[in-house]
Amino acid sequence: MQNNVLILDFGSQYTQLIARRVRELNIYCEIHPFNKIPENVETFKAVILSGSPFSVRNEDAPHPDLSKIRGKVPLLAVCYGAQYLAHFHGGKVEPSETREYGRANLSIIKDKERLFEAITENSQVWMSHSDTIKELPENGVRLASTQDVLNAAYRIEGEETFAIQFHPEVYHSTDGKQLLENFLVKIAKVKQEWTPGAFVDNTVAELKEKIGDDKVVLGLSGGVDSTVAAVLLHKAIGKNLYCIFVNNGLLRKNEFDSVLDQYKDMGLNVKGVDSSARFLDALAGKSDPEEKRKTIGRVFIEVFDDEAHLLDDVKFLAQGTIYPDVIESISVNGPSATIKSHHNVGGLPDFMKLKVVEPLRMLFKDEVRRVGAEMGIDPELLGRHPFPGPGLAIRILGDITPEKVRVLQEVDHIFIQGLKDWMLYDKVWQAGAILLPINSVGVMGDERTYEKVVALRAVESTDGMTADWVNLPYDFLQKISNTIINRVKGVNRVVYDISSKPPATIEWE
Numbered sequence: 001m002q003n004n005v006l007i008l009d010f011g012s013q014y015t016q017l018i019a020r021r022v023r024e025l026n027i028y029c030e031i032h033p034f035n036k037i038p039e040n041v042e043t044f045k046a047v048i049l050s051g052s053p054f055s056v057r058n059e060d061a062p063h064p065d066l067s068k069i070r071g072k073v074p075l076l077a078v079c080y081g082a083q084y085l086a087h088f089h090g091g092k093v094e095p096s097e098t099r100e101y102g103r104a105n106l107s108i109i110k111d112k113e114r115l116f117e118a119i120t121e122n123s124q125v126w127m128s129h130s131d132t133i134k135e136l137p138e139n140g141v142r143l144a145s146t147q148d149v150l151n152a153a154y155r156i157e158g159e160e161t162f163a164i165q166f167h168p169e170v171y172h173s174t175d176g177k178q179l180l181e182n183f184l185v186k187i188a189k190v191k192q193e194w195t196p197g198a199f200v201d202n203t204v205a206e207l208k209e210k211i212g213d214d215k216v217v218l219g220l221s222g223g224v225d226s227t228v229a230a231v232l233l234h235k236a237i238g239k240n241l242y243c244i245f246v247n248n249g250l251l252r253k254n255e256f257d258s259v260l261d262q263y264k265d266m267g268l269n270v271k272g273v274d275s276s277a278r279f280l281d282a283l284a285g286k287s288d289p290e291e292k293r294k295t296i297g298r299v300f301i302e303v304f305d306d307e308a309h310l311l312d313d314v315k316f317l318a319q320g321t322i323y324p325d326v327i328e329s330i331s332v333n334g335p336s337a338t339i340k341s342h343h344n345v346g347g348l349p350d351f352m353k354l355k356v357v358e359p360l361r362m363l364f365k366d367e368v369r370r371v372g373a374e375m376g377i378d379p380e381l382l383g384r385h386p387f388p389g390p391g392l393a394i395r396i397l398g399d400i401t402p403e404k405v406r407v408l409q410e411v412d413h414i415f416i417q418g419l420k421d422w423m424l425y426d427k428v429w430q431a432g433a434i435l436l437p438i439n440s441v442g443v444m445g446d447e448r449t450y451e452k453v454v455a456l457r458a459v460e461s462t463d464g465m466t467a468d469w470v471n472l473p474y475d476f477l478q479k480i481s482n483t484i485i486n487r488v489k490g491v492n493r494v495v496y497d498i499s500s501k502p503p504a505t506i507e508w509e
């Protein structure tokens with residue numbers, strides 16, 4: 001990809017945010033861990049050093065060799081990066097006397113500095129550090145201060161090297177995006193060419209080149225990532241893309257048929273495989289959440305393997321992996337325990353021995369949606385809420401029976417359709433219903449009932465890592481509750497989940 005910007009990650013929680021802000025400027029960038037600086041670093045158009053949880057004064061803190069970067073490629077050092085440059089080149093970094101965390105305002109900005117073009121005094125910035133730069137490094141020129149931080153920004157005379165103590169990537173830094181634009185566009189002269197259209201053109205050309213006339217198999221889930229990956233591949237190789245869409249019997253009401261029809265309308269070469277009975281049989285009597293997840297994962301692999309074997313001569317397996325998964329697997333802190341390792345290649349099912357192609361591996365979720373829109377995918381499909389792979393199995397607490405699936409599908413359908421009818425669906429990040437393993441007493445007409453309780457859950461979030469419950473209108477909740485109790489046999493009570501994550505989670509299992 002041309003016009004590369006390299007972000008060297010020192011392990012800050014904000015590193016991904018830097019990348020997102022850069023991409024919002026229509027500039028392509030990649031994150032690499034500080035201890036794996038790419039060989040061809042001199043060919044990058046600009047380098048950004050991230051923050052870090054470490055103190056530069058610690059012996060085990062990241063101390064990368066920047067000799068191939070400094071003075072050769074325009075460099076912006078953020079927070080830890082700024083301290084790192086100071087500490088090792090004649091400056092002084094010491095623990096701060098005052099707490100330097102949270103909002104601050106730039107009180108003095110040196111006149112006519114390119115990094116601060118269109119940024120005025122008092123601009124709010126976000127600080128998060130416990131060390132402070134007491135003395136600038138050799139040839140350092142102070143560019144800005146705040147009330148508590150004398151050296152809030154500096155540059156190095158004679159180099160295109162800039163350093164800032166605050167975090168421009170965080171929204172609380174009001175002019176953060178402007179500062180990144182000043183650095184990347186005005187100083188480093190990077191072109192703003194990273195657009196969804198350019199991504200589609202480049203990726204389709206690369207996929208054609210890589211795959212040639214070979215066949216590719218891909219598992220569609222009905223979700224945004226696998227759908228966008230399929231449409232990109234379809235553009236590149238047409239009918240040589242074989243999509244498999246498995247019904248595990250735990251999808252939403254009517255979802256298997258309607259999504260399958262949608263895929264066919266899009267011209268995809270897709271086979272729907274209804275394995276509901278196989279999944280539900282395997283799940284019978286299992287109530288432990290992890291056991292349910294493992295069972296579904298295992299049966300999925302079996303079904304997919306069976307289907308892949310029906311195809312002759314497949315060479316590639318396509319996956320809808322996106323950038324946050326990739327970053328996690330190469331992160332400074334090492335891959336997290338949740339990332340699957342594929343060490344035991346011998347023991348893997350046959351389809352997993354195929355060559356892997358992941359056309360979305362460099363995209364963030366919002367970029368996947370924009371690429372999907374660029375290719376004309378139905379906005380309704382692109383705006384769908386996330387849905388967990390194990391589906392309703394983890395929303396039926398306890399063991400799973402076909403009858404419980406039916407009840408929950410009805411409840412979920414009323415809730416989701418209601419959100420759409422009341423124009424609330426797009427205001428919610430994820431919503432669903434949970435079937436609780438308890439009965440409660442009710443009264444219908446003159447009869448006493450003893451039936452199931454369902455919980456409704458609707459959350460707002462940006463990435464699912466943290467979430468808060470949505471303040472849905474009482475009128476809406478009242479209407480949905482009445483409809484559910486009147487229409488769904490076996491349910492006599494509806495409750496609304498008002499827990500945030502943390503400490504709760506989005507799903508109940």
Ligand code: XMP
Binds near residue numbers: 389430506508
């Ligand atoms: P939690 O419950 O951990 O959920 O707050 C965060 C996000 O992850 C989804 N989720 C899953 N997705 N397989 C998946 O593919 C799973 O086993 C699974 N568990 C939770 C959840 O729906 C939410 O979007």
